[in-house]
Structures are given as C-alpha cells and as structure tokens.
Amino acid sequence: MIPLYNTTGAPVAYADEACRGIYDGQGSLVAWFEGEFLYTAAGRYLGWVEQGWLYDRHGRPALFAETAIGGPARPVISRRATALPTRISWAALPRPLPRRQPRPARRRRAAEWSPVSALTYFGQ
Secondary structure, eight states: OEEEEOTTSOEEEEEOTTSSEEEOTTSOEEEEEETTEEEETTSOEEEEEETTEEEETTSOEEEEETTOOSSSOOOOOOGGGGSOOSSOOOOOOOSSOOOOOOOOOOOOOOSSOOSOOSGGGGGO
8 A cells, every 4th residue: 555645744545556546544435537537436536646746626635655756845745644543444435436537627736735634535
C-alpha cells in the first residue's frame, strides 16, 4: 500500500500497489482510479492524479504520495507516520464498478493546497 499524505504530512489514505483503489485506515474503499481520473466508491468524480499528487476537481492539490514531483511546498513526513495500519482486511474493488459521474473538463493545476486535504476529500 502507498500512503497518501495531507497538508500536515499525516497519512490519511492508502493506494493499492496497482493504483486501482484508495482505502481509508480501516481498509474500506473510498475511491477508485479510472486511468488518471479518480472517483468515489459510488462513482462521483473527485479529480485526477498526476506525478504523485491527487488534485481536486478545481485543480488544487489535496493529497500526495511520498514520491510526488512538483506541487506546493510539502510538509515533513514523520517516518513513524508511514506505517500501515495493522489488523485490517482490505476491501476489494466492487465488480462491476459503479457507474461513473460525467467529469467536467480538467482544470489547470493550482499552486495552493485544496481546502479538503484529509478523508473529507473523498466525501466532497
């Protein structure tokens, strides 16, 4: 699992190694990938992924992977914070995947952080 960090450097979600889904700390599916685009577990369009950054629908960076390139200034990541939660059974992606919400045209990337940079990103 790949930890995804918020504006404080805390891990808030985890992408699977194949980048098919994103899970919360309890192992529940909160979002899934369709190529570079990201949708909630119910199929609502969230934004896109580029160079290790998860951008919201307005083009603002919301979360990042440790290997992210570019983007705004990142907080220091505590090595203790990168450990995966223990005793979790990770949910499988639903099959078939939910119907996707039509997505708007992709916006230009913004330099400032998204106001939703935690698990709330997946509920927006």
